[in-house]
Amino acid sequence: MTTPRSIALLGSTGSIGTQAIQIARAHPDRFRITSLAAGGSDLRLVAQQAAELGVEAVAVARGDEAQLREHLADAARAAGRAAYRPEVLVGDDAATQVAGGGADVVLNGITGSIGLRPTIAALQAGSTLALANKESLIVGGPVVKALARPDQIVPVDSEHSAIAQSLLAGRKDEVRRLVLTASGGPFRGRDHDDLKKVTPAEALAHPNFAMGTVITTNSATLVNKGLEVIEAHLLFDVPFEQIDVVVHPQQYIHSMVEFVDGAVVAQIGLPTMLVPIALGMGWPDRVPDAETPIDWTKASDWRFEPLDDDAFPAVRLARQVGAAGSTYPAVYNAANEECVAAFHDGTIAFVDILPTVAAVVAAHDAESGDLTVEQVLAAESWARGRTHEVLAQR
Numbered sequence: 001m002t003t004p005r006s007i008a009l010l011g012s013t014g015s016i017g018t019q020a021i022q023i024a025r026a027h028p029d030r031f032r033i034t035s036l037a038a039g040g041s042d043l044r045l046v047a048q049q050a051a052e053l054g055v056e057a058v059a060v061a062r063g064d065e066a067q068l069r070e071h072l073a074d075a076a077r078a079a080g081r082a083a084y085r086p087e088v089l090v091g092d093d094a095a096t097q098v099a100g101g102g103a104d105v106v107l108n109g110i111t112g113s114i115g116l117r118p119t120i121a122a123l124q125a126g127s128t129l130a131l132a133n134k135e136s137l138i139v140g141g142p143v144v145k146a147l148a149r150p151d152q153i154v155p156v157d158s159e160h161s162a163i164a165q166s167l168l169a170g171r172k173d174e175v176r177r178l179v180l181t182a183s184g185g186p187f188r189g190r191d192h193d194d195l196k197k198v199t200p201a202e203a204l205a206h207p208n209f210a211m212g213t214v215i216t217t218n219s220a221t222l223v224n225k226g227l228e229v230i231e232a233h234l235l236f237d238v239p240f241e242q243i244d245v246v247v248h249p250q251q252y253i254h255s256m257v258e259f260v261d262g263a264v265v266a267q268i269g270l271p272t273m274l275v276p277i278a279l280g281m282g283w284p285d286r287v288p289d290a291e292t293p294i295d296w297t298k299a300s301d302w303r304f305e306p307l308d309d310d311a312f313p314a315v316r317l318a319r320q321v322g323a324a325g326s327t328y329p330a331v332y333n334a335a336n337e338e339c340v341a342a343f344h345d346g347t348i349a350f351v352d353i354l355p356t357v358a359a360v361v362a363a364h365d366a367e368s369g370d371l372t373v374e375q376v377l378a379a380e381s382w383a384r385g386r387t388h389e390v391l392a393q394r
């Protein structure tokens, strides 16, 4: 009998995190979650997760340590483990410490570029990095890539998981292009004028997936697809001009690879994250019954359409920042994170997001030479400040 893989779960209370727990719970022979990290918005939930799973370490970025310990004691009693006392870490660095703890797999399900240091810590510790937090790879780019040995990063983003699976059908030199599918988001088919009045609540109504606020908003602007194009370029070393995006509203095809002979290999499944998360935790082995397969006895229509780059310029801009490299992707992402928060605060309209991001990118002057983490963090901080200046000048 093999021992279960130890998993450090970052972002345990989020959409990816809670689904990862569901998978680990169903397969105790395969996975043992040994540490948890979350932001700290719901200390009670983190404590319940910790006590149920019996993790050795619990980390939160924000929150009162004494209160977390109280919740842990309550949750331990409720779970019938009164003596349970995990290590408790609180602070900005807490997730990074957990990530660097040497688990077999670090599943990074944190939202945003705040996931960069944990990603780096996981790679440096030699753990397999199951990467949902695409932002850390995108902003860290060459810095993150230089730290990763081949196959050390396993994509959890469903499109990239689909591509990793489809790539197994041929050799690297036989790949002609990658085709990322996009749902088109809740505003698919609308033009710029139609988009002027859309509300945060409408932007959060993703047609297929229940995800966190940032990624759901990014799916509505198509920034998420832009980030995914950069992610695909970095993960699979394929030039931007060989990475296409096609709108496929049903999202049964999670993404595809076209080979030199014209064959297209796709990964197909229900539009959920269970298979990519399970495969991220178990790679290269599949996890039995991670998801219900598609029922082919029922009729269904699958549609494909080109992306409307005029109404949704996010992918075009992402290709530009991705090709420019250096700190440009970090600036694109940080400016977008600020705009998403401003949109949800009611400070700006949906259609203000992309022009603001574009203005911040245009004002950025990247340093030349090899990129460092400090340069990435400095560029991000500059981009966040500049975004607020651009918004204040409107």
Ligand SMILES: NC(=O)c1ccc[n+]([C@@H]2O[C@H](COP(=O)([O-])OP(=O)(O)OC[C@H]3O[C@@H](n4cnc5c(N)ncnc54)[C@H](OP(=O)(O)O)[C@@H]3O)[C@@H](O)[C@H]2O)c1
Pocket (backbone or CB within 6 Å): 010, 011, 012, 013, 014, 015, 016, 017, 037, 038, 039, 040, 041, 042, 060, 061, 095, 108, 109, 110, 111, 112, 114, 132, 133, 134, 135, 156, 157, 158, 209, 210, 211, 212, 213, 214, 215, 273
């Ligand atoms: N959800 C999906 O279906 C999906 C699909 C593909 C890719 N992804 C990617 O996966 C990542 C997570 O997405 P999500 O939808 O799961 O987001 P989410 O539901 O908003 O969850 C984010 C998680 O990160 C935690 N967190 C925030 N700041 C943290 C910090 N400094 N240290 C430790 N934990 C922190 C949050 O805790 P608090 O709530 O306490 O702050 C929460 O547990 C994103 O990069 C997203 O793009 C998600």
